[in-house]
Amino acid sequence: MHNSSKHLKFLKQFEMMRRLWLTPELAKRIAEHGLEDYPHEACGLIGGVGEQARSIARVKNISEKPEHTFVMDGAEFINAMFDFSKRDEALIGIYHTHPYGDHLPSQVDMREAQYPDVAYVVVGLKNRQPRVSAWEIRNGLAEPIDIIISETEPAPAPPVMSRAQVRATVIALVFSFIFVIVLALSLLPPAPPIPTR
């Protein structure tokens, strides 16, 4: 396959992704990682296919202030990516924890996110009660992604309209509205003759 078409297919796969499916086992392992590394932020990668997470890989946090930020160890990151590709998985998510905070991405998380097509999973560990959410972070802005924790495959998501489809639908609606007006005008009875004397 040509390289750029492979890339395109990769992007297409994620264009549709507005949710992330984790088995309870994988969700538990992410939470356990966070509690083990407490009070440091724990971080790692999620491998899978489409919206389905199949594995997680812990990555060492090499931040100088690991209580407040995370920086993934480069070598471990690359090793995890190799392991994913050996299993025909792609990088579909990046998780990290907030030992003292909630499960929302911080300003730094949004500013420094480098992978617009993966799910950013944020685990809040306030009071050591793991709470989890997932986000798509693009151009410094975070949009929530549905996170589904289930043993069995969730029902397919309703189709998400692409921007081009939304544009086409709006154009079609405008045209049909104009058509209705034109039709209504043409159906008006002819203007009555102005009586003259």
Ligand SMILES: [Zn+2]
């Ligand atoms: Zn964070």
